[in-house]
Amino acid sequence: MSDDPRERIIICRCNEVTQKQIEDLIDQGITDIEMIKRITHIGMGPCQGRTCIPLVAGIIARKTGKKIEDIKIPATRVPVRPVQMGVLVGDEDEE
């Protein structure tokens, strides 16, 4: 176990991404939230980034000096909430 408390701070609960993982990428020069999203899968879980995206934007702003309003938030995808395939199929297949 590392003593770095940032390894215990979960930024993305859906995909279990820690503060340290995000900050390490920024330290490597990867500061575009779109690339951080693709590398760590933040914002791609069932919550669609409702928790993690503002936190990640905050970390980027703090570490790079960018203004938070200048950080373009990644696209939110449909469906807005997870939906079961059976619900979409509907009555058609019901005997």
Added chain:
Amino acid sequence: MKNKVDIAIIGGGIIGLYTAYELAKRGVENIAIYEKKYTGSGSTFRCGTGIRQQFGDGANIKMMKRSVEKWSNIGEEINFPQLKMEKTGYLFLLYSEEEVDRYKKNVALQNSHGVPSRIITPEEAREIVSGLDISEVIAASWNPTDGKADPFLAVHGLVRVLKKMGVEINEYTEVKEIKVKDGAVEGVKTDKGKVKADIVLNAANAWAKILNEKLGVKIPIEPYKHQGIVTEPLKIGEIKPMVVSFRHGGAYLTQESNGGVIGGIALKYGPTWDITPTYDFMREVAKNFSRIIPALKYITIIRQWGGYYAETPDHNAAIGKIEEIEGYYLAAGFSGHGFMLAPAVAEGMADLITKGSSTLPLEFYDPYRFQRGELREQAIQMG
């Protein structure tokens, strides 16, 4: 941004990045990539992740065989072991005698090129994917050396190595025009300024035609909207291969590395620049996926997105030298196969640029075949 480079590559997707890597490996210095958004943003990050050698023509089989060899080693080669091709196979479910006959011929051709595909029974197919409904399946075409790779890691890994090799990657930099003087390329004009270049490679896929048209180069590449979905994660290993069923709307599905089921069907729209996801697509995916694997009915879809297939009339890419303009090369119009073909295309293109020829069958993708009316047999395409 440098104002003079040797080779300017338009497009920071998998084709542009991988070609830059192959060129740098051959000792070419002073390469720059221009990407109008961020690397991977156009089509690579929207792709279905599949890598297969089960095509129905010799050229695509040869190219994909070479691609698989390269996909298998790239992670080690660039010291980025997270990037690895998972050889989990491609399983085509067959429902009619006609389909079986056609796939038997394809398998014989694939075997003659050293690809170990074979026709298997429905029961064998269910041993590979236990959740399949095989009640109407009469056979399947199976190749264990096909598979998939993570496009996010592929781009990340290539960008990392390219930066180390001194390749200039310009994101959020859009090429507006290719400059030509006395029949030869002079450079590119971007929204951040002009750059002189001896050689220009147009790897802009869906957008390639826009730049070509400004030069009077007519090669038919049109953007079509295709879509994909991903579900909540399932236990890893439930659906190892890419499962394909033309009976079910051209459906393809597999599990990605975190366990989510990723895939789509062949419902397409276009030509269009609109990639807004459609409800019809999601509903048809749900219907068809849950017929292939009934338990998927209980699984939730968490994301749906759109992207382009940059399609040519025969669904094969346009790759080669543009004869009218000295120093101008094209690798675009991948029709949904750019990610899987990228390593072989990059190798072929790098040899073509540095040595004037390649041992790979690039002539199959000759950009002038459309003009001459020599269309290829349509590539086996899904999604």
